[in-house]
Amino acid sequence: MTRDAHSPGPDQGQLMKKKRRCGARTRAGGWCYRPASPDSHRCRQHGGKAGRLPGTPEHPNSRVARLEGRRRWVERMRAAKAAGLIERFRNGRRAKGLPPRSRDRIIARGQRLIEQRL
Numbered sequence: 001m002t003r004d005a006h007s008p009g010p011d012q013g014q015l016m017k018k019k020r021r022c023g024a025r026t027r028a029g030g031w032c033y034r035p036a037s038p039d040s041h042r043c044r045q046h047g048g049k050a051g052r053l054p055g056t057p058e059h060p061n062s063r064v065a066r067l068e069g070r071r072r073w074v075e076r077m078r079a080a081k082a083a084g085l086i087e088r089f090r091n092g093r094r095a096k097g098l099p100p101r102s103r104d105r106i107i108a109r110g111q112r113l114i115e116q117r118l
């Protein structure tokens with residue numbers, strides 16, 4: 001079979017302007033299918049602005065801002081610790097020698113309660 005030049009091929013021209021569509025599931029069981037936000041597989045309603053696609057490099061300016069903010073926070077916390085205002089960093093890493101947290105939410109919560117008593 002040869003292709004007739006006059007017949008419109010399937011998806012010709014449509015392939016180029018094919019937009020990424022939201023892949024969220026609807027309650028009816030189908031796909032959301034609204035146009036996805038830039039740099040995302042989701043539309044605005046489904047969190048399209050909430051992050052980068054996996055593998056997308058972080059913008060250099062964002063990276064610098066993030067690291068600088070962290071640096072200032074650590075500086076502040078060190079000063080507060082030195083001044084005796086805090087005993088330890090909030091949300092810091094776990095103390096050495098403790099067993100790893102369970103992946104089960106309920107067990108992890110129990111571990112947390114026990115560790116607070118230690």
Ligand SMILES: [Zn+2]
Nearest residue numbers: 022032043046
């Ligand atoms: Zn959506």
